[in-house]
Amino acid sequence: MQAKSTALKILDIVSVLLLAVALYLALLYAPEELQMGQVQRVFYFHVATAWTALLGFVAAGVTGIVYLVTKDPKWDIVEVSAVEISLVFFFITIVLGSIWARPIWNTWWTWDPRLTTAAVTELIYIAYFMLREGIEDPDRRARFGAVYTIIGSFSAPITFFAIRLFRTIHPVVIGSGDPSALGTFDMTSKMLVAFMFALFTFSIIFIDLFWNRIRMGYLASKVEQLKLNNMQ
Amino acid sequence: MFILDTPPDTSTYMIAGYSIFFILIILYLISLFIRTRNLNEDLSILESMKEQSQTATNRPAAAKPAASTGLAVKRKATRPKARKSNQVKKNVIKKK
Numbered sequence: 001m002q003a004k005s006t007a008l009k010i011l012d013i014v015s016v017l018l019l020a021v022a023l024y025l026a027l028l029y030a031p032e033e034l035q036m037g038q039v040q041r042v043f044y045f046h047v048a049t050a051w052t053a054l055l056g057f058v059a060a061g062v063t064g065i066v067y068l069v070t071k072d073p074k075w076d077i078v079e080v081s082a083v084e085i086s087l088v089f090f091f092i093t094i095v096l097g098s099i100w101a102r103p104i105w106n107t108w109w110t111w112d113p114r115l116t117t118a119a120v121t122e123l124i125y126i127a128y129f130m131l132r133e134g135i136e137d138p139d140r141r142a143r144f145g146a147v148y149t150i151i152g153s154f155s156a157p158i159t160f161f162a163i164r165l166f167r168t169i170h171p172v173v174i175g176s177g178d179p180s181a182l183g184t185f186d187m188t189s190k191m192l193v194a195f196m197f198a199l200f201t202f203s204i205i206f207i208d209l210f211w212n213r214i215r216m217g218y219l220a221s222k223v224e225q226l227k228l229n230n231m232q
Numbered sequence: 233m234f235i236l237d238t239p240p241d242t243s244t245y246m247i248a249g250y251s252i253f254f255i256l257i258i259l260y261l262i263s264l265f266i267r268t269r270n271l272n273e274d275l276s277i278l279e280s281m282k283e284q285s286q287t288a289t290n291r292p293a294a295a296k297p298a299a300s301t302g303l304a305v306k307r308k309a310t311r312p313k314a315r316k317s318n319q320v321k322k323n324v325i326k327k328k
Contacts, residue, residue: 023250027250032239033239034239035239035240036239036240036242037239037240037241037242037243038239038241038242038243038245038246039242039243039245039246039249040242041246041250042245042246042249042250045249045250045253046249049253088256088257088260091256092252092253092256092257095249095252095253095256096249096252096253099245099248099249099252100245100249102245103240103242103245209260209264212264213264215268216264216267216268216271219268219271219272219275220267220271222275223271223274223275223278226275226278226279226282227278229282230278230281230282230285
């Protein structure tokens with residue numbers, strides 16, 4: 001396999017440094033929220049991981065369309081990589097949200113529209129990998145995967161807009177949400193800096209992981225091709 | 233929520249949240265590393281197998297050992313028949 005390119009190595013290092021700065025801003029720079037206390041700091045990474053994960057799911061749907069048009073296997077590798085990283089990020093989002101909810105809502109989980117749509121999205125993409133595992137033929141697997149991600153990608157905007165469309169207790173920090181939501185707060189300028197920096201950092205981390213995962217995908221497809229050739 | 237004079241102590245949840253975040257990210261990075269390493273190992277094994285099979289097919293037919301030609305198979309196939317015919321002869325002698 002080809003060695004990591006210099007650009008990727010630099011991106012790896014930059015990602016780690018950005019994460020360290022984002023952590024500093026979230027934990028030390030941003031002021032403590034008066035009503036929720038320290039747990040509000042979870043918000044910075046919770047929203048950032050959610051944002052990148054949902055973008056990744058939409059990107060996977062777009063690459064699914066590109067694959068169906070071009071039939072180029074490289075788009076299948078890109079699609080799987082996007083889904084895998086988004087799945088990890090979205091799982092982190094759900095876990096962080098649940099930890100935040102315990103002291104604020106007095107429960108780890110509730111079947112609120114946002115939480116329910118988030119859980120459904122996560123399950124949809126877990127099922128995507130189960131579907132792929134069940135298909136031996138690479139072309140068929142890629143075709144089914146592409147169609148699945150196109151349909152699945154609709155769950156991302158539904159999850160994103162759930163708190164803006166339905167009556168929910170999940171707070172809307174940016175824009176106006178349901179007045180009955182619990183845990184809403186007004187961001188100070190320092191909080192906004194920490195929040196925007198976290199969004200930027202997680203976008204860079206997503207790109208870095210995406211690149212690394214695509215490299216692994218190419219390697220996996222090469223191994224699979226060699227195995228098929230040896231069997232013939 | 234009620235407005236409080238001092239913020240509630242929810243630092244345990246914050247520590248738990250960030251700890252779990254780092255644990256999950258590190259687990260994913262480890263999984264990426266292990267999968268890449270295993271794929272590299274598989275690739276090197278498969279490439280060496282491919283090279284071996286290519287050198288075997290490129291070798292001239294005369295230089296091939298008897299086992300790889302059809303001769304050995306033919307001999308093996310004829311042996312049981314010869315044994316059988318010898319046993320039939322013995323049985324005929326016994327009957328006589």
